[in-house]
Amino acid sequence: MSALARLFRRELALAWSGGGGPLLALGFYAAVTTLIPLSTSPDPRRLAGVATGVAWVALALASLLSLERMFERDFEDGALDLISLGPLPLEAVAAIKALAHWAAAGAPLALAAPLAAIALGAPVSLAPLIAVTAAVGGLVFAFVGGLGAALALGSRRGGLVIALIVLPLIAPPVIFGGAALDAFAGGLPWTTGLMLLVAYALAAIALCPFAMAAACRNALS
């Protein structure tokens, strides 16, 4: 087994287990999307208007939940030392950690997002596009979120710091994704929003691993 596959398997197992992972994120997601109709109004027409937007914002928040665990646990128990002295450079390690985080939390959330939006009254025809934008957006959340997690290493209340670092940086993909869905629902050209979202995701995947690795090295020194 290659070092890459070995690390990915470990990261995935860690992200799935230990009382967190997909169940936590999905439960939080379900709770937030249920609270919206309770707190605003159960009027189907009004809900249908905000359904996709709510599904997206809840997705962004749910993605934040387990970010703290991405580097902090390995940093605290000394495993990050060992991983740094392994066959792969820290940049590759960071990218694999972010991908595993996406596979454990982002992908299940992307599958749940269309359900939540439809339950709130979004048209069923939107479902595929919601799943696609949520999956691509989830990649941004994982990589930009990983950057926040690495920068917050060693700080107390890291979770809060991460949220403050990450939320402004994930505003653009939320806007692009929401715009694409709005345009699609209104019968307008919608590919621009999706393309911008994909471009943002590619930039995050290309750049964030370097920043994550630098932040980890700084924390380890």
Add this chain to the structure above:
Amino acid sequence: MIRAVNLEGLALRRGERTLFEGFDLALGAGEAVALTGPNGAGKTSLLRAIAGFIAPAAGQIAFLGEAGALEADEARRGDVHLLGHQDGLKPGRTAREELMFQVGWTGGDDARALAAVETLGLTRLLGLAVRHLSAGQRRRLALARLAAAPRALWLLDEPLAPLDADHRTQFGALMAAHLAAGGLILAAVHDPLPIAARTVALGG
């Protein structure tokens, strides 16, 4: 494979404080050095500097192989093993999962890992979650990783602390075998190592 480590005129700073300056050390294949010194003398920092985590304020850290100088980062990624105060084990995973990942990650294979488990008497513990192991058992699991991964330079930070007398002797045998195979050991200690080692004092 690393055959020698040379430190020349090494100075380390943590924040405003200078830990030590002008430190020289030559460590060759088959040699063990016990690094002593009072708390705060910079023993851990020195080990972490050799492992590449801390940049020295001055001086050189050079790794030499069979054919001369090695690229430092490459040598660290392939041939250096650091065992710090913490064992790097996840409480929620089983001893087997943790050991197999760590041994594989550092270049060993399952057969070598199982041989080390046998030597250290850990067979019965493999199925347990790490959180159910005592401090000494965790340390022995970390030592099994050390013994199973084929890495020449061992940087050990207080390796004996949680071990009882029997297991210290056993660890001594492991270290002796490592040295006999051409390995290098630099260990920060307060108690004497269970093998013959050159003592180098830091600070004080």
